[in-house]
Amino acid sequence: DAKTTQPTSMDCAEGRAANLPCNHSTISGNEYVYWYRQIHSQGPQYIIHGLKNNETNEMASLIITEDRKSSTLILPHATLRDTAVYYCIVTRSSNTGKLIFGQGTTLQVKP
Amino acid sequence: GAVVSQHPSWVICKSGTSVKIECRSLDFQATTMFWYRQFPKQSLMLMATSNEGSKATYEQGVEKDKFLINHASLTLSTLTVTSAHPEDSSFYICSASVPGQGIEKLFFGSGTQLSVL
Numbered sequence: 001d002a003k004t005t006q007p008t009s010m011d012c013a014e015g016r017a018a019n020l021p022c023n024h025s026t027i028s029g030n031e032y033v034y035w036y037r038q039i040h041s042q043g044p045q046y047i048i049h050g051l052k053n054n055e056t057n058e059m060a061s062l063i064i065t066e067d068r069k070s071s072t073l074i075l076p077h078a079t080l081r082d083t084a085v086y087y088c089i090v091t092r093s094s095n096t097g098k099l100i101f102g103q104g105t106t107l108q109v110k111p
Numbered sequence: 112g113a114v115v116s117q118h119p120s121w122v123i124c125k126s127g128t129s130v131k132i133e134c135r136s137l138d139f140q141a142t143t144m145f146w147y148r149q150f151p152k153q154s155l156m157l158m159a160t161s162n163e164g165s166k167a168t169y170e171q172g173v174e175k176d177k178f179l180i181n182h183a184s185l186t187l188s189t190l191t192v193t194s195a196h197p198e199d200s201s202f203y204i205c206s207a208s209v210p211g212q213g214i215e216k217l218f219f220g221s222g223t224q225l226s227v228l
Contacts, residue, residue, distance in 0.1 A: 034214060043117070043204045043219030044155070087154075097145050097208040097217045101155040 001100055002027040002090040009106040012082075018075040020105050022088030025069040032093050033064060033071045037084040038104070044087065047073065078109045114138060115207050117220025124195055125228055132190045132223045134161075134205030140185035141207035146178075149202040149222075161188040161205075195227040 005023040012018040024033065034049040048055055048062045050071070055062045061074040075082055087104040114137040124130050134144055142163045147155040159180055160168040167180035177199075179191040188207075192199055203223045209216040 038155075041202070041222065041224070043115075043206070043222050045219070046215050046217060049213075049215055085154075091214070093213050095214050096143055097206055097214055098157065098160060099145075099155075099206075099214065099217070100157065101147075103154050 001092075001095075002031055004088045004090055004102050006086070006088055006102065006105045008103065009108065011108050011110055012075075012078045014080060014109055014111050015077055018078040018082065018107055018109070020073040020075075020086050020088075020107065021070065022073070023070045024088070024090045027068050027090050028092075030092055031090050033062065033068075034089045034091065035060070035062065035073045036087045036089065036099075036101075037082075038087070039081075039084045044101075047086075075107075078107075080109050080111065083107060083109045115141075115205065115218040115220045117205055117223055119223060120221060121224040121226070123226045123228060126196050127194055129191055129193045130195055130225060132192075132203055132205075132225075134188045134190070134207070134220050136186045136207045136218075139207075139209050141188075142185060142210060144182060144188040144205055144207040146180065146188075146190050147204045147206070149204060151202075155204060158190075163188075192225065195225070197227045200225055200227045 035047040036044040038044040050062045064071045085104040116135045118133045144161040146158045161182040163182045169175045182188040206219045
């Protein structure tokens with residue numbers, strides 16, 4: 001799996017968009033970008049994933065650069081409940097669950 | 112949606128005793144489950160892969176005799192911390208994926224906070 005780099009922490013005002021970057025410059029052609037988040041003292045939760053096209057679901061949007069070396073997770077209207085650690089993971093779609101978590105980004109949504 | 116249940120949510124035990132943590136897939140059969148450990152303010156660290164009907168595969172540096180994993184059925188994996196010591200105090204999390212699906216269908220338990228006195 002390709003290594004990822006994320007900022008350690010970020011703040012966001014409630015109601016504003018939260019943009020969380022992730023660098024994955026060594027990503028391979030068959031690797032996807034996955035995002036999970038972990039709210040304090042809970043298990044991680046899947047958010048979204050993508051290969052090369054931008055993706056959107058009910059939780060977030062994922063923007064992947066054309067060269068696929070970086071991506072941005074966007075929470076369009078952050079709420080206090082979005083305060084969590086966000087993990088960007090790059091792995092093949094054949095991965096059945098053996099995930100290597102980096103340090104992630106701690107997002108603090110402030111009122 | 113699919114749910115993974117983990118029990119207990121928290122446990123306190125005396126040093127030297129053993130503690131068992133259960134991980135159940137509630138509405139799907141999981142041939143493979145994963146166990147993670149997380150220390151305060153740190154990321155999740157993969158401990159082992161639990162395989163139904165066969166031996167678990169442990170990550171480098173994880174003592175298999177100390178962290179016993181049993182995956183006797185398609186819906187249950189257990190992690191037993193044997194002869195627990197204070198340094199084993201940690202947050203333990205399991206996960207399982209719906210067979211044939213990608214890790215977007217990977218679900219995590221709510222975790223077990225173990226405190227060893």
